[in-house]
Amino acid sequence: MATDRRKMIVEAAGKSFSMFGYKATTMDQVAKLAGVGKGTIYTFFKNKEELFEEIVSSLLKEMKAEAEAVIQPELPFAENVHRALYRLLEFRSHHQLMIKLIQEEKEMGTLAVSEMLQHIESEIIAYLKEKMKAAIAKGAIPAFDPEITSFLLFKMYIALVFDWEKNHEPLSSERIAEIMKALLLKGLSQ
Amino acid sequence: MATDRRKMIVEAAGKSFSMFGYKATTMDQVAKLAGVGKGTIYTFFKNKEELFEEIVSSLLKEMKAEAEAVIQPELPFAENVHRALYRLLEFRSHHQLMIKLIQEEKEMGTLAVSEMLQHIESEIIAYLKEKMKAAIAKGAIPAFDPEITSFLLFKMYIALVFDWEKNHEPLSSERIAEIMKALLLKGLSQ
């Protein structure tokens, strides 16, 4: 059945991109892994890049769903950041792809990957920005520029998750979520 | 006179590294620009990498001096961050070299440059960490882990100065300093 084949392809591509990155994933490989002929892939996806987009956008959808599942509007903003972050960090499969893509961008500079990371970044920031605007409207947080603040929130997250462990022992999910909550809650005042 | 020659070399190298980066700066070029024979460079510096180190460490020294000049221990911590940051940001010459190095690391991955950026990062973070420890000891800021906090402070700074302008209009020095001060002062609470 057509739907089954499509699912097989998406699954195979997802695994392959996560394991080998974009460049090192070949269409022949994906076809073999999915157990279909190479041509079949092209009945569902215009080209490799569109297949990649499918994988990434479903990842983003999943991440959004995960976040929504734990956010409770009546809780303090910082608490929700903590909950969403912690939940997200527990999904190692999400991370596997992100790690691979970040690595590939750094050491090979693959254009399609750079563009996709850029896209992921702007999606996440846009999401944060909306949450933040709502919180400001409710008077729950001070009215800083939400564009800049969500940008910074995202960069802090990336720094803690991906940069910190270049020179230190990795931080646990709990620790990361805790740090961001503490900083956001009180800043460094008093 | 020997001192004069050395100064000429350092000046020439500084300009060249800032304009062309590490890789694209040749020793012949530096010699010509400094108006000395190439061999003369090697009477002052063991090799290209040591010349590079001289440039960078004098940059770091300057930056430290600039910061010290405006920091006033009796002011609030966030206010001092604001002052130091603003002062630093006004020195475009410092930045020219940093910009070039960050760019070179990204698009050519020159090893010597990566190592140097790593070194610069750890120097700045160590400096921040000391300041932070002192502030904690005085009870001026909460006792978060200074290693992590100074790491985050640095990453925020880099994000605002170098990453923000990839997709937005650059922020003014005043704005950047203001944002960091506001966030550090109050966080996103209330």
Added chain:
DNA sequence: AATTGACCAAAAAACTAAAATGGTCAATAA
């Protein structure tokens, strides 16, 4: 004693040939 630049080994760049890959489509299977 200090300085230099021709010189050299080693590294990088340019070039070329060979292999791999994305995408197509006539043949095949369902």
Added chain:
DNA sequence: TTATTGACCATTTTAGTTTTTTGGTCAATT
């Protein structure tokens, strides 16, 4: 008739080779 396939091809990537450039030395010169 429709969905699927994999041999095939143009293009890109990689591997191998040659040429050029560059960091560093040191005998000659100032």
